[in-house]
Each structure stands twice: as structure tokens, then as C-alpha cells.
Amino acid sequence: MGSLLYLCLLITIQYCALSLGEPSQYRLYRPYGNNQVVITDGFGRSFLQSSASYRAASTSQVSATCTSTTCGPNARCYVIGGRAVCSCFKGHTGDPLVQCKREECLYDSECRGQLACRNGKCIDPCAGTCGANAHCQARGSTPVCSCPAGYTGNAAISCRRFNPEELCHPSPCGPNTHCEVRNGVPSCSCLPGFHQTPSGAVVGGCRHECESDAECGPIQACVDFKCQNPCLSQCGENAECETIANHRAVCKCPPNYFGNPHVSCKPECYGDVDCPSSRPACIYGICKNPCEGECGEGANCELRGLTPVCSCPKDMTGHPFVRCRPFEPRDLCEPVNPCGTNAHCEPGFDRSGKERPVCTCPHGYTGDPLIACFKGECTEDSHCPDHQGCIDLKCQTPCINKCGVNANCDVRRHIAVCTCPAGYSGDAIIQCYPKTFTEVANYRLY
Incomplete structure (x- = not known):
């Protein structure tokens, strides 16, 4: 019956196509408007074409009849x-004008094992069927979804891990109890402050x-539904x-x-304003003199x-804070040296005769003893190069301000040697003068 209806539909379509002169390779057309038609070929491809060009193409085609070569293998011709008109046999796919190939299956019975026939192919019926984390088992080509052990939920949608704490919600325990899951079994215990019946x-x-x-x-009282020491709650503030x-x-x-004592015990004072001038400080509720026992022997407070x-x-x-003793001269420099860094302190006297510390830099050091003393570069000439001498604990030239006017200064063995230059005479320590013509002549004569 289905094949007969399909054949009648094809005849009707071809009749309509013939009235417009449709080419034989086209299977269906329908008006689209603006003198255009939608044409669908034998492969299911659709496109727009003008009615004029469609009719022109139709008139150029020659009527065809069914022969052994009209359609391809495994195709029928009408x-x-x-x-x-060519079409593939049932259970076949492909181009009916070239060749139709048989599909892998038509029914589940044609598939091996638990595979199912879907769209002509044998596939695993479980593929993509069940929800997340679910197990799928094919039973007679039918997928059966289930949640694995330790999981729960709708297997067709999603499975989630089973939380054992769910066994306590709702709680199977009685009032004033706590439910806890132990080894997969809900266990009941009394809340703090409560006991078993x-x-x-x-x-x-x-x-x-x-x-x-x-x-x-006998030495306890029922306080807040607990047997407690009554001293913890029945005595007043600050009471014993x-x-x-x-x-x-x-x-x-x-x-x-x-x-x-059952309500409140008040101290001697709450603040310093409550105390007399002889004991002006309120310490832990008692008026006291802060100096009592604070300073050392012989000290003032x-x-x-x-x-x-x-x-x-x-x-x-x-x-x-320990002990005060009579002052001694050594106390000027001990235990803390009042002088600068590296400076030496000795007890001494100032100009008025009062005792005071005297600060000096030790041998080989220089600087301000009240601030800091620094070790010198040298202490004798042998510590310096031959052309320098040890002056003020530094290696420097001994020529500075040593020779006279116009005199030359040369350093040898750390000693400044003063001489008058050529054309000059005089005492090089004091001053050198230019030689006169007579002196020059006498010099040459000699």
C-alpha cells in the first residue's frame, strides 16, 4: 500500500513537470514568485531558476524510457x-543513476551481538544514550541506563556520588541528639549537656x-540543667x-x-580620684603610694x-633601682665611656677645678676625641714611600712650606731638599735671587 502511494505521488509530480517542460534529470519544482521556480534534482539539491530559462531547458530535453542502462545497479526505473525516473531499492543508498549500495542493515536482527540498526548502520545503542557518570548495558539492542555502585540519581540525565551524610537527613534519631554516619550506618548520640533517657x-x-x-x-547544684559547682554562679561580683x-x-x-557577697563586693577604690594624696594611686582596688618598694637602696623616688x-x-x-653609693673619680669614665669612638677616657679636672672626664686619642690615632678617633695612615716615615714623609699620621710630601721663594724642593729619603734653580743664587731655605751680570761673568771666568 505504501509503495502504491509513493508511485502515485511520483506520477503526479512528473505530470506537473511535463506541463512546464521539465527536464528529465529534475524531480520536483515549485513556483517561488517574481517568475522564479525552486528546482530540486535527484540528489536533493535545490536552487532558484527563472521560469523562462527553466522552460527553455525543458524543451531541449528528449523524452526518456526505461532500459537496462537507464538507471544504475540496485536502482529501479519508472x-x-x-x-x-530512477530510485534506489529499499535499504540501498547512493546515486541511482550511477550505483546504489546496500546499507549495513535494515533491522536490529541483522546486527551482531547487542548492536542496534540505526539509519542503516549497526551501532552500539548505548553510545550517548545515558547521563553523566551512568552505566549503560544493551539488552536485546535496547540501552538500559543505571547508576554505578556508590552513585545515585537519574541515570538517563546524570549520576552523582552518594553522600553517606544523606542517611542523617532527615535524622532517624530522637530529640536533642546528633546523627553521624559511621561505616555507612547512621549513629545517634546526645548533644552536649544532654544525656540518655x-x-x-x-x-x-x-x-x-x-x-x-x-x-x-551534695556539693553541687542544678544550674542551667547541669550539675555544677554553685560557687561558680551563686556568689556576687568580686566575692569569694x-x-x-x-x-x-x-x-x-x-x-x-x-x-x-551574693550580689557584689566593692573594692576600696575604682579609680585614682577615690584615693587620698598620701596614697594617690588606685592599684587593683587598693589605694597605694607608687613609690613604695620601687627604688633601690639609697635612691630617691x-x-x-x-x-x-x-x-x-x-x-x-x-x-x-638596685643601690646608690658615694661618687668616685673612676665613675667619670665607667661603666660607660663618655668619649668618642676609639677615644681614651681619664678622670681629670676642668679649669674651675671640678672633676670631669678627659678624652684623648691614643697613639697612632687622630680625630676629635669627643666624637671619634681614627687610626692614622702612618706613625713614622718608614711607613711611607721614599718621596713622602709621615706628617700628622698621613703620608704626604714634606716640601709643603719648607723651601724659600723661587727655590726648588726635592724629596729624598723622606727629607725635603731645597736648592736654587739655574740662574739663581741665595739661601734656598729663605729666598733665591736672580744672579747679576757680574756674578755671571765671574762665574764664567772661574
Whole structure:
């Protein structure tokens, strides 16, 4: 029945094509507007063409009939409206004018094993069928999706790892309990501050440790549903707990405090303003003199505000927080040297006769002893080159300001040698004068 309908459709198409003079290689056309038609060839390719050129092409074609060579192998030929029409046999694909090749399969039964026939090919029915992380198993060419062990979810969409904590949501335990998964099994335990019921079944819930003092020991009280030491909560601020009697704390105020020990004990002072001038500092609730016990033996203590400042008397020295002793001359330079770096300190006197440290640079050093002394370049001429001498601990020429006016200076063996130049005479240490004509003549005569 299906083949008959298909044949009738082809006849109708060819009849319409014949009325327009359609070429035999074309299978279908339809008007598009603006004197154009859409033409589809035997390979399913479509394109636009003007009606005039389409009719011209149609009239140039010759009517064809079916022969043994009209269509290719595995293709059938029909004559519809005086035109030959070729098509591949069922289960075949390709160009019917050249050759049609049989597809790999038509039915699942033609495929081996668990493969399925899809679009003429035997394929794995599981390929791309199941969701992420899912397993697929083909059963009679039908894909069956499932989540693997340790996973859960919709296998057709996505599988996710199973979280054992899900066993506790919702919790199978009773009120005031905590659910925890252990070895894949939910386990119940009481929350902090709660205990098992007398039956001992945690699944039924947990209760408070106590509801009244009678449920606690003789030296404990039921506080916030727990058996606790009543001294921790029943005594007032700053109060002390002496003992416990009949689940109750016996409280008292500490020394120098006053008030209701079950409510609050007040200290001697809350701030410095509460203290007298003789004890001006409020220290841990007690008025005290900050100088008491702060300074060393023989030291003076003065308050700057409320800060104790310790110092030794003017005629004494030492550590004011340990001991002060009478001043000695050696104390001018010890234990801290008041002079500059590398300088030497000796006890001495100033111009008025008062004792003071005297700073000097040691031998071979130079500089300001009050600031710093530096080791000199040399201490004797032998430390310098032959053309220099050791002057002020530095190797330098000894000619500076040594010879007279117009005299020459030459250094040999670290000594400045002064001579008058040619044409000059005189004392080279003082001054050299140009020679007169007579002196020159006498010199030549000689």
C-alpha cells in the first residue's frame, strides 16, 4: 500500500513537470514568485531558476524510457509522464543513476551481538544514550541506563556520588541528639549537656542532666540543667566562696572589699580620684603610694603624675633601682665611656677645678676625641714611600712650606731638599735671587 502511494505521488509530480517542460534529470519544482521556480534534482539539491530559462531547458530535453542502462545497479526505473525516473531499492543508498549500495542493515536482527540498526548502520545503542557518570548495558539492542555502585540519581540525565551524610537527613534519631554516619550506618548520640533517657535508647531522644538540685550530689547544684559547682554562679561580683552547704554556696567579700557577697563586693577604690594624696594611686582596688618598694637602696623616688621616677642623689652614683653609693673619680669614665669612638677616657679636672672626664686619642690615632678617633695612615716615615714623609699620621710630601721663594724642593729619603734653580743664587731655605751680570761673568771666568 505504501509503495502504491509513493508511485502515485511520483506520477503526479512528473505530470506537473511535463506541463512546464521539465527536464528529465529534475524531480520536483515549485513556483517561488517574481517568475522564479525552486528546482530540486535527484540528489536533493535545490536552487532558484527563472521560469523562462527553466522552460527553455525543458524543451531541449528528449523524452526518456526505461532500459537496462537507464538507471544504475540496485536502482529501479519508472516511466512517469513519458519521463524516466530512477530510485534506489529499499535499504540501498547512493546515486541511482550511477550505483546504489546496500546499507549495513535494515533491522536490529541483522546486527551482531547487542548492536542496534540505526539509519542503516549497526551501532552500539548505548553510545550517548545515558547521563553523566551512568552505566549503560544493551539488552536485546535496547540501552538500559543505571547508576554505578556508590552513585545515585537519574541515570538517563546524570549520576552523582552518594553522600553517606544523606542517611542523617532527615535524622532517624530522637530529640536533642546528633546523627553521624559511621561505616555507612547512621549513629545517634546526645548533644552536649544532654544525656540518655533512663531507658538508655538514644533513638528515643535525650534529656537534660538535671531538673532540680536533688538530682545532683551534695556539693553541687542544678544550674542551667547541669550539675555544677554553685560557687561558680551563686556568689556576687568580686566575692569569694567559702564552702557549700545544702547545694548552696556560702560567699564572703575579700579583704578591703564590702557589700553583699551574693550580689557584689566593692573594692576600696575604682579609680585614682577615690584615693587620698598620701596614697594617690588606685592599684587593683587598693589605694597605694607608687613609690613604695620601687627604688633601690639609697635612691630617691619622685612621682611624675602617678609614675615613680628613681634617681641617685647628686653626690652618689649607681643603679637607682638596685643601690646608690658615694661618687668616685673612676665613675667619670665607667661603666660607660663618655668619649668618642676609639677615644681614651681619664678622670681629670676642668679649669674651675671640678672633676670631669678627659678624652684623648691614643697613639697612632687622630680625630676629635669627643666624637671619634681614627687610626692614622702612618706613625713614622718608614711607613711611607721614599718621596713622602709621615706628617700628622698621613703620608704626604714634606716640601709643603719648607723651601724659600723661587727655590726648588726635592724629596729624598723622606727629607725635603731645597736648592736654587739655574740662574739663581741665595739661601734656598729663605729666598733665591736672580744672579747679576757680574756674578755671571765671574762665574764664567772661574
